[in-house]
Amino acid sequence: MPDGKDEHDNKEVRKWGSPRAFDFAPKQHFELGEALGLMDFESAGKVSGARFVYLKGALARMERALTAFMLDAHTAAEKDGVGGYTEVNPPLLVRDTTRRMARGICRSSRMTFSSQASGISSGESLERTGIRRSS
Numbered sequence: 001m002p003d004g005k006d007e008h009d010n011k012e013v014r015k016w017g018s019p020r021a022f023d024f025a026p027k028q029h030f031e032l033g034e035a036l037g038l039m040d041f042e043s044a045g046k047v048s049g050a051r052f053v054y055l056k057g058a059l060a061r062m063e064r065a066l067t068a069f070m071l072d073a074h075t076a077a078e079k080d081g082v083g084g085y086t087e088v089n090p091p092l093l094v095r096d097t098t099r100r101m102a103r104g105i106c107r108s109s110r111m112t113f114s115s116q117a118s119g120i121s122s123g124e125s126l127e128r129t130g131i132r133r134s135s
Contacts, residue, residue: 033059 004010030053033039038059044052055063071087078084094102 002011002013027035030039030041033053033055034041038056040054040056041052044054074083074085075087076083
């Protein structure tokens, strides 16, 4: 599906199968997660702001297992176009100059998240980094 200006501008190129019909109103994934006690948006919002969630119990374990699977698959020896990457665990906090460079790469300051840390690295504020692999 080619990207459009917004969801209404996206053009469907082809379809496979047909949508499943339910005899009830299906719930969104976040509604199910909250109802099952596996997702907590309210508590996460208090510590991080909007758009964040605490994953709990089996859902947290599932995310950890999927992450481990992805890392194992992609850091193994290359085969059929998969693998061959080197896993890197970068520092979680970076200097302000590094953050500014990352914002340039990300195209928007909205794509990076800030953490104020006083007294570290001569009082300079440090920023949270993402985790990235490179080959």
